[in-house]
Amino acid sequence: MDIIQEVEAILGYGDTCNHCLGRFFGKRSFGLTNEERGRALRVAHELATNEPHHEPDPESCWICGGELSRTEEWAKRVVEAVDGIEFETFLIGTKVPPLVAESEEMVWSDLSLRDPEPLKAEMNREVGKAVSAISGKTADLKKPDVVAILDLGEGTVEVQVNPVFFVGRYLKYERGIPQTHWDCRACRGAGCEKCNFTGKQYADSVEELIGRPAIEAFNAANAVLHGAGREDIDARMLGSGRPFVLEIEEPRKRSVDLAALEAEINREAAGRVEVHLEGWADRKMVQSLKSDKAHKKYRILVEIDGSVTPDEFRAALDQLKGVTIRQRTPNRVAHRRADKVRERQVLDIECTGSVDGRYWVEVVGEAGLYIKELVSGDNGRTQPSLAQILGRTASVVSLDVVLVKTANEYGE
Missing domain, CATH: 3.30.2300.10 (THUMP superfamily)
Known part of the structure; x- marks a missing residue:
């Protein structure tokens, strides 16, 4: 045809x-x-x-x-x-x-x-x-x-x-603040007496403290924080901060001065959260942040049930240095994490001092290493552990993240 x-x-x-x-x-x-x-x-x-x-x-x-x-x-x-x-x-x-x-x-x-x-x-x-x-x-x-x-x-x-993304690092100075918004466990976000009809399990989060000024600046619908890992709610994030990307959903304004936004976030969250904004990002950077497993350095205060001399304590820590730890999902997070055994390495661990019979310890671990359980043993779910080596009950009294570095920053 x-x-x-x-x-x-x-x-x-x-x-x-x-x-x-x-x-x-x-x-x-x-x-x-x-x-x-x-x-x-x-x-x-x-x-x-x-x-x-x-x-x-x-x-x-x-x-x-x-x-x-x-x-x-x-x-x-x-x-x-x-x-x-x-x-x-x-x-x-x-x-x-x-x-x-x-x-x-x-x-x-x-x-x-x-x-x-x-x-x-x-x-x-x-x-x-x-x-x-x-x-x-x-x-x-x-x-x-x-x-x-x-x-x-x-x-x-x-x-x-389409969303706008920017990258930075945040520091968290106040304990008791989760990284992201949590719906109330009782009402699942609907609002009830238990959460004072806020729909939230916690009054604030790092995501909201950074996001609220950003939403206003971009005249946006919402802001979602993507972090390079997360710290426990009761842990502070110190040092140079944790890398994050903030995703701004449905922005009606895009040409925002990030330096001015940084100042406004830090003013509104003063004493609780601080940010250092580094520039614009995109969806690929979110994926890279999530896939690049960062090593973390922690400063913890350890309490031992019974007397342990500084030499005994340091000798026990030496037995953990460079060792691969087998950790079954901790009891405290088993309700929201898959029950499996993970292997993570303790890259470095040392005692830096003591106070009132307790010991200050700095630990560098692979991403995903549960520090509290490294100390307590979590009833045998983490092996080896400091408690197991000492033959005594041990626990973390306070925990701060003091450094977050990606694998690339470690030269790997």
């Missing part, structure tokens, strides 16, 4: 606008719009069949129903829909009614067409060009700031605002 016969067969299905006629051959030739291609094909068919010229009514097109002649109107709807949202790049997407998609695919299949372009592809491109002309913004297929979805069946535009 030659191209004229293909055109005649396509027109036999019903009234077809030039846009849609051209789309059936959309990947042939270059430098033509589908409308120009369709008009040329129509004229060529009329010349070949000696028929009078007929300019179709786009509204009567049996495939698109005239939508491809209304791209300027759709572009204006998009510009109205994104009014008040700060962005530089955008992407257009199109939801095509199932019947329309099936209709054009039926023609492709019936006629074994090799070079068609789907309706949604032309809508995305042509509306995108019109939006760019009106707004001065740039279409970006890979990482757009906003995505506008045209719903041809409903005649509506849905706007999706």
Whole structure:
């Protein structure tokens, strides 16, 4: 079947606008719009069949129903829909009614067409060009700031605002603050008497202390903290801080001064949390942060049941240095962690002093090493442990994280 016969067969299905006629051959030739291609094909068919010229009514097109002649109107709807949202790049997407998609695919299949372009592809491109002309913004297929979805069946535009990310380190000076928001265990976030109808297990979190000023600065819907691991609720995070990426969801503003935001976060969370913001980030950095297992240095205060001389204590610590520890999921986290045995190495451990019969200890461990259980033994679930070596009950009185370094920073 030659191209004229293909055109005649396509027109036999019903009234077809030039846009849609051209789309059936959309990947042939270059430098033509589908409308120009369709008009040329129509004229060529009329010349070949000696028929009078007929300019179709786009509204009567049996495939698109005239939508491809209304791209300027759709572009204006998009510009109205994104009014008040700060962005530089955008992407257009199109939801095509199932019947329309099936209709054009039926023609492709019936006629074994090799070079068609789907309706949604032309809508995305042509509306995108019109939006760019009106707004001065740039279409970006890979990482757009906003995505506008045209719903041809409903005649509506849905706007999706892509998140903004920035990276930094946080320090936590106050014990009793979790890293992220926890829903109330009793009501699961609905609000009840136990949580004073807040829906929260804890009044604040590092995520919220950093996130609240960020949400306001970006005029955003929410903020999600992605940390390089996490410290226990009763532990402080000191030293140079813990690396994190903050994800800002649905920001209506994007050009935020991070130095000013850092100052505002630190002012509002003074004495509790402090941040040092390092720059902008992206989704890949979140994945890298989560996958790069950071080594951590802890400072702990250890209490022993019974008398232990400093020499005995240091000798016991030496037996843990460089050793691989087998830890079954601790009892204290068994309700939310898989019950399995993990192997983690104690990279370094030493006593740095004592106070009131208790010992200060600094420990460097692989990511995932449970420090409290390294000391207590957790009723035999962690082996070896300090308590096991000493033959006495041992416990951590206080715990601070003083250094978090990624494997790359350790030169691994």
